[in-house]
Amino acid sequence: MRAPNGASPEQSLQQARASRSVSLDVARVAHVARECRGTSVSLPIVLVPHPHVRVDPKVLAGSPYVVGSRVPVRRLFGFYRNGATLETLLKRYPQLGPAKVMDALAFALDNPEVMDADIAREQNLLQKSGAKPSLGATALKQIPLPFDPDTK
Secondary structure, X not given: OOOOOOXXXXXXXXXXXXXXXXXXXXHHHHHHHHHHHHOXXXXXXXXOOOOXXXXXXXXXXXXXXXXXXXOEHHHHHHHHHOOOOHHHHHHHOOOOHHHHHHHXXXXXXXXXXXXXXXXXXXXXXXXXXXOOOOHHHOOOOOOOOOOOHHHO
């Protein structure tokens, strides 16, 4: 007998288990995010504003992000700090363009207190949710990609 979507009963059961597992993980992270939202620590004041970086409490929970995208500055800065070149960042984020990537890196270097607090807040949230730490906050080396100049 087939399910209404045409899948066998075994396939339907596997799909249900997979979606349940994903929904439980999403629910756990959402619950931790709601808990942290009530006790959230605001970031320090931005001392040097930049034209391509915004800080909006309604977007990415107040983390600095690149205008016109949802790319957090901490992500670009983390890759850069761990050895990624500007060319690699532009290949990873072609939608941003060189001006936005360089401005985001300049923002991170001009506002170290904001970046440190944002990275610490992200690590705290990840630790509470039980997720692995992000690459941007650890001392791991940049993963070589096929378009990296060092891998030719």
